[in-house]
Amino acid sequence: MSVTHELMIAGFGGQGVLFAGKILVYAGLLAGKEVSWLPSYGPEMRGGTANINVMISDTMIGSPIVTNPTMLVAMNQPSLEKFEKDVKKDGIILIDSTLIPAQVKRADVKTCYIPATKLAEDKGLKGLANMIMVGKVTKELGVFDLEVVKAATSKSVPERKQDLLASNLRAIEIGFNYMEG
Amino acid sequence: MTIVYQRPQALTDTVTHYCPGCTHGIIHRLVAEVIDELEIMDQCIGVAPVGCAVFAYNYFECDMAQAAHGRAPAVATGIKRANPANIVFTYQGDGDLAAIGTAETVHAAARSENITIIFVNNAIYGMTGGQMAPTTMPGQITQTSPYGRDPKLAGYPVKVCEMLAEVDGTTYAERVSVDSVKRVRNAKRAIRKAFEYQIAGKGFSIIEVLSTCSTNWGLEPVEALEWLRKNMIPYYPLGVYKDKGASE
Amino acid sequence: MAEKVLMKGNEAVAEAAIMAGCRHFFGYPITPQTELAAYMAKRMPKLGGTYLQAESEIAAINMVYGASAAGVRAMTSSSSPGLSLKSEGLSYLAGSDLPAVVVNIQRGGPGLGGIRPSQADYFHATRSTGHGDFHLIVLAPNTVQEMFDLTIEAFELADKYRVTAMVLGDGMLGQVMEPVDISRAGNITTFAKDWALTGTQGKRSKNIVNSLYLEAEELEMLNLKRYEKYAEVGKYARTDSYLTEDAEVIVVAYGICARIAKNAVNGARKKGVKAGLIRPITLWPFPKKQMKAAAATAKAFVVVEMSMGQMVEDVELSIRCSRPVILCSRTGGMVPTDEAVISAIMEADRTERS
Incomplete structure (x- = not known):
């Protein structure tokens, strides 16, 4: 039975949701999966809403559009409000609880609350909440190992920003190892 | 026996379609003589416009392209960028260059494309039968300005050399005329310089040639030359508007 | 198997063009095809090629006309409103039997429309690309891999038949990122162009690139001949x-x-x-x-x-x-x-x- 993971990662422009998606599809590719990455954003370069449709599958991907995600990563309140109802039954909703005070209303999905923005600030990784979420997504998906995501990140961080690589990798680890409660 | 006068090698022996008394023939010849003298015919590529000179591709002996109306500078840009070793010129009229092709002209200058533009200004659309051109004089009667061009309604003539002289990328802009032997000789000097600048890689050159259209002006050829002197030269003063190449 | 790389559709088209030997790209920014131009702007200078940002879509297609007339593989890309402006040039390219590759990453219309994906330029591509009797070869990829593969094929078909080949995508295909196997480019077929304007170099009589024929009999004959060529192209009709x-x-x-x-x-x-x-x-x-x-x-x-x-x-x-x-x-x-x-x-x- 083939499995297709359909991810929706949504937040404000500038939060790095597009980059987070990129890391995940790259990791999927390195793990030998079929992948697609489809952005959707408003006309603003910064501050508008941004979301990314990511597919990771064992088989050829049909439409790259995610309408009913198996996993929603909500990085702000409007994203949760907009997409909560679309998540497939038994799907997963990951929430940056620093920025989203609300609780998920649905009972037929698994929910994970991670104070990603606060964690990032506390650990001196300001602006890397997206990578903390990447770590958590990796854990929840179980499609590829942490090492694969790290490799994907190493290849995705541009040459001139290599000094940022270590902090990106650390953020991923924090997310991967985060335990609620 | 010594040959003292003959057709330049850069001209074909095709009979042109130009009207009797038209100065296009002189200007074609000047361009061809320069091509001969500089021995560049083998690498020369010309671009014909839409307008009276549309058949220029039949008259020059070098490789020729025919361009859409006003687009000759863009086509010349493509040709030159494909092979910078070629010597590329456009031959355009006033409607082609200063109305529908204004953007292509200004931006070829802005990029300082290393091409040569021969711009024939006769203050009228000749091929379509004598309509108002962007360079038609205030008060001038044409088919589409039957009461004389009224600047309040139809705007003012475009002074191309003055305009392009303000563009940083323009290397050389000169306005010449072919209404007298002396000025014909001077026009050839300017055309030659423009081609020499291209060969030296100096960038964008335009030679504006004041020209007559006795057919559509409704004047005898000699009267037309007189009309050009009396009406056009005061409005479109002759001379060098920019010459960056001289100091380089 | 060769390693696959992740690319956006727009980038895959650009990379394919480069691999197909295109070194002359003339463009004008428009959403949602801009990544294509940006990719070319980054790569072309390093390859000794030309990326030229034209003053308009009209100028860009006419630069393609010039470069193609000079015998090189030339390309422009745009999105729907830009294609309206390119229509003039597409007709002249056809009338002069010049090869070219044009990309349309479609967005919603008419008018300025929107920037979301659309397929509303189907008629423009297949029916009313410009004035006069002519056709383009229109290729419609549905994956990023095909954006890559069909762009290469577009250059080959364009040169083989001296026609414009259009790659017709949409905003979603332009923006989506998927794995691409660029080793599939394989051997690129090139064609001799004895008709091109390269300067006579003293070796041949002059070449003329022209679409003006005032004698109706002559123009009819040329159109008939061109349609014989189109009939030949008909054998490429292909489905999945x-x-x-x-x-x-x-x-x-x-x-x-x-x-x-x-x-x-x-x-x-x-x-x-x-x-x-x-x-x-x-x-x-x-x-x-x-x-x-x-x-x-x-x-x-x-x-x-x-x-x-x-x-x-x-x-x-x-x-x-x-x-x-x-x-x-x-x-x-x-x-x-x-x-x-x-x-x-x-x-x-x-x-x-x-």
Whole structure:
């Protein structure tokens, strides 16, 4: 039975949701999966809403559009409000609880609350909440190992920003190892 | 026996379609003589416009392209960028260059494309039968300005050399005329310089040639030359508007 | 197997063009194709090529005309409103028998429209690209890999037949990122161009690139000759089929819609409907024979497209309206859902076999 993971990662422009998606599809590719990455954003370069449709599958991907995600990563309140109802039954909703005070209303999905923005600030990784979420997504998906995501990140961080690589990798680890409660 | 006068090698022996008394023939010849003298015919590529000179591709002996109306500078840009070793010129009229092709002209200058533009200004659309051109004089009667061009309604003539002289990328802009032997000789000097600048890689050159259209002006050829002197030269003063190449 | 790289559709087109030997790109920024121009701007200087940002779409296509006349592989890309401006140049390219590759990453229209994906330029690409009797070869990729593969093919076909080949994508295909195997480029076919303007170099008589023919007899003859060439191109009409062998309902869709339609075919099969998909890869020449063959066994057709219904006319023409054809479409940048297509398939399945 083939499995297709359909991810929706949504937040404000500038939060790095597009980059987070990129890391995940790259990791999927390195793990030998079929992948697609489809952005959707408003006309603003910064501050508008941004979301990314990511597919990771064992088989050829049909439409790259995610309408009913198996996993929603909500990085702000409007994203949760907009997409909560679309998540497939038994799907997963990951929430940056620093920025989203609300609780998920649905009972037929698994929910994970991670104070990603606060964690990032506390650990001196300001602006890397997206990578903390990447770590958590990796854990929840179980499609590829942490090492694969790290490799994907190493290849995705541009040459001139290599000094940022270590902090990106650390953020991923924090997310991967985060335990609620 | 010594040959003292003959057709330049850069001209074909095709009979042109130009009207009797038209100065296009002189200007074609000047361009061809320069091509001969500089021995560049083998690498020369010309671009014909839409307008009276549309058949220029039949008259020059070098490789020729025919361009859409006003687009000759863009086509010349493509040709030159494909092979910078070629010597590329456009031959355009006033409607082609200063109305529908204004953007292509200004931006070829802005990029300082290393091409040569021969711009024939006769203050009228000749091929379509004598309509108002962007360079038609205030008060001038044409088919589409039957009461004389009224600047309040139809705007003012475009002074191309003055305009392009303000563009940083323009290397050389000169306005010449072919209404007298002396000025014909001077026009050839300017055309030659423009081609020499291209060969030296100096960038964008335009030679504006004041020209007559006795057919559509409704004047005898000699009267037309007189009309050009009396009406056009005061409005479109002759001379060098920019010459960056001289100091380089 | 070669390592795959992740690329956006727009970037895959640009990389394919470079691999096909294109070193002259003339463009003008417009969403949603801008990554293509940006990729060219980054790569061309390093390859000794030309990336030139033109003053307009009109200038850009005329620069392509010039570069193509000079014998090099030249390209421009744009999105819908820009194609309206390029129409003039496309007609001149055809009239002068010049090869060129033009990319249209379609967005919603008419007018300034929107920036969301669309397929509303089907008529423009296949019917009314510009004034006069002529055609483009129109290739319709549906994955990033195909954006890459078909761009290379576009250059080869353009040179072989001295025509413009258009790669017709949409905003979604331009923006989506998928793995691409660029080693599939393989050997690139090139063609001698003795007609090109390279300067006579003292070795031949002059060449002329021209589309003006005032003698009607001469122009007619040239048009007839050009259409003989188009007839030859007709053999390239090509489709991709999915579950069509036993299909009673044939879904026809190209580009991104074909991927949605494929999902829907699977969905309809689960509901017990024998549905199949034909995906035209060439929109011109349109795969008429394949449609006609499908009509022999199918009882109805569903056409899925992101327009008010344009390709649907070609499907109806191809099968001479011998079967019901249901249009399932969205417009203005909206994308059909799998469910909407499944509903259309169910509706088509209820039609009586005639």
